[in-house]
Amino acid sequence: MTKMRGEMNGARQIPATVIHARITGTGSYLPGAPVSNDDLRARGIDTTDEWIVERTGIRARHLAAEGVTSSDLALEASRRALEAAGRLPDEVDLIVYATSTPDFIFPSSAAILQHKLGIKNGGAAFDVQAVCTGFAYGLAVAEKFIRSGSHKCALVVGAEVFSRILNWEDRGTCVLFGDGAGAVVLEASEQPGILASALHADGSYSDILSVPGQVSHGQVIGSPFLQMDGKAVFKFAVKVLSEAALEVLGAAGMETDDIDWLIPHQANIRILQATARKLEISEDKVIVSVDCHGNTSAASVPLALDQAVRGGKIKPGDILLLEGVGGGFTWGAVLLRF
Template sequence: MIHARVAGTGSFLPGKPVTNNDLVARGIDTSDEWITERTGIHARHLAEPDVTSSQLAYEASIRAIEAAGCLPGDIDLIIVATSTPDCIFPSTATLLQAKLGITNGGAAFDLQAVCAGFAYALATAEKFIRSGSHKRALVVGAEVFSRILDWNDRGTCVLFGDGAGAIVLEASDAPGILASAIHADGSYNPILCVPGQINRGSVTGDPFLRMDGQAVFKFAVKVLADVAREVAEIGGVSLDEVDWLIPHQANIRIIQATGKRLGVSMGKVIATVSHHGNTSAASIPLALDEAVRDGRIQRGQKVILEGIGGGFAWGATLLRF
């Protein structure tokens, strides 16, 4: 039987941290106390106007490929999870493929499930590898969410940041990814969306991110807890046996409430939202890479990754790192 295991991780954040007080200095009608109390966010990274998702993805990918001990040409599948692609087409994945100098004809495509994008992409890549059709996948979450924020809406603009995270997933004889589950319910679309459309050269409708924060909170806590239990059950382990939980880094209150609902102490939860903000599809691999590189996550440990995004779409993966 062919399995899929994480061979290496990488991440990249653009520029210097932008603190809450920096946002106040830029004219945002808010305060460090207001943001911190409600979200747990102290800082985030914001890309310069000429920096794209594929550039962030490239930097994260190079680090993941190096950690995996392989070469770019060894990658035969690239999946980029993003809601902020470089352009309508070609895909950010093919732009990344070109930047990496990969010319082996391997598959490359984008996947759009907003903040659940990395969970969806990881589940998809794992199935390609287990089928035997591909041997080594580069799975990336990359976002420049600062491009779709209304900087006059203090309820949303202070929440998000830019960045990218990547993993190399490779075929293995030993189990790595133990279980995955992905779900969606489109009836919740209006709660979190960017409703604008490109139509004949112009944007029609609202081009900015809009969110009903309270509705998102209630739904997110429930389904994140449910899907974590689901993958643990599929993988045949109890939640007590899971060493680390890495939830989507949206808001510290959602993270804490999810952990409480699962009976998982915050000592077993990887939380980077304080210094990354919500980086959408990049948040899970960013947090994973940080915890791998600082030594918290060790080989052989069991980890649950889970995310939820607009749609709503949500999903989780249980893996043995």
């Protein structure tokens, strides 16, 4: 049993040994074959490869087949993360699942994923809804569970089937998004892994990026499709991504020069480049995967992370800055040693 120190007068006791949380495995999954910009045009969308690439940097995305749910994608990503960590599913005692496109209204996609993984230990499992910031929220929440001593091995997932909420007649939005999943195993450790995190939200900006529909009396009331003010989102995203980065660096007593890799939400190449310029970080240190899978919302950061790890870019000991910004508006950052 962990030794405790504290006063006997009812003051909260504090563990003598500090518990940290480290990422021990990563995984990702993209459904089906890549759908190129030319493929979209062939499907009748009024666009061109040049128009999309110039404005977004996106060349392809993956779209889930009919009947494939976000938890199906999450299952494959989670299996790969667990394999990389050398863990069995039943060793996971916490699942934090970030998504804006859950399988059902309820039960949670986290609980469904727990069942699909065959986990029978009764550990906690719940969804987080922070749209494109969801993975950063999920990682920060899971870290706090682990550092409290209540849990030892968490699965943090971002999974989306955004193709289900797109208006395919709106070329300004439908070309931007794709489906996919990413996951990490986060474990208790004696060595620091997560160094600092910052999470924020401001609901007054909710009208610039939203899906304003709701289910009432068995019917969808309002629009079930994503709508966005692209210019307003761009301006807001660059501002808050820069601020969140500086906030976590300050909390950890670090400078931008200490960052080995910046992994921002993969929304648009222009946002990634503008954020790097504002932080005075070389673009060579920015992980970019938006070109091959588009904006996968909560899945984009863990997808980019896993691809960079498996591609040999990210090495053990590297300092990573993960960031997200999404509808709500929400934004946040996590600084960690890999």
